[in-house]
Amino acid sequence: MFNPSQHDVRRFFCETFRKQRAGEILTPLEAIARDWIVQHPEYDDALKDVDAALAADYSVERGQSNPFLHLSMHLSIAEQISIDQPPGIRAAFTALAQRLGSGHEAHHQMMECLGEMVWASQRSGLPPDGAAYVDCIKRR
Template identity: 40%
Template structure:
């Protein structure tokens, strides 16, 4: 696991933005982040003045969306799609992109609601992410219902099985 804090995430995106004119110097993850940043130019002000926004709090009550959370959710979805985990997310992403005439940003914005709701639920009930609820939410976006067979959530795998999987 990574020990990443809010400042690290914000500086990561600002660093990528600063290197947007030399993308070959960026690693694979940074290049994905750059693609996301280029699609969200409205956040340039935050990225170019990162020191002012390291401790800033965006609140829904004030009608604000945290730009770094938004960017991070895009990156999370793209990483999930790249490795097709949870299984089937790549196909859902492709179908949503097709629905939006190859607009991956619009597709991922739809998917973000499902991810945000799943994360919120896990935090509220102090448990791991429920991959079944997440996939059901995503499947509804393409007019599919719940899957026939429930998946095992990673946090539900017994420790002894986790250890034997590593060996």
């Protein structure tokens, strides 16, 4: 099972940003990441310097949003939708995107549900509840 470290994730997004800017060929995963990076120009400064990215502290106490977590959640949700896992997530996403008039905004709403699912799993010690996650999305 692939389990990247925080530094691996930050390097991946910084390298994807660099390759995109240089017009270099991207892997399929980098191409998906690039699509989300382009939709978040507010993260350009965080992505342009890998050393600064590796040293950055995005703790809750500092009150900053973590661009690497945000982009990672976009990637996770895109993968979930592409394989319809958990079952029903693709249809829930499609309905939410239609209601909101934006796939990007639907992703942001889904991030709230994803965060709730992960938090509940960590708190209870039980596996993530995919059905509850999809139900949360349907209620948005």
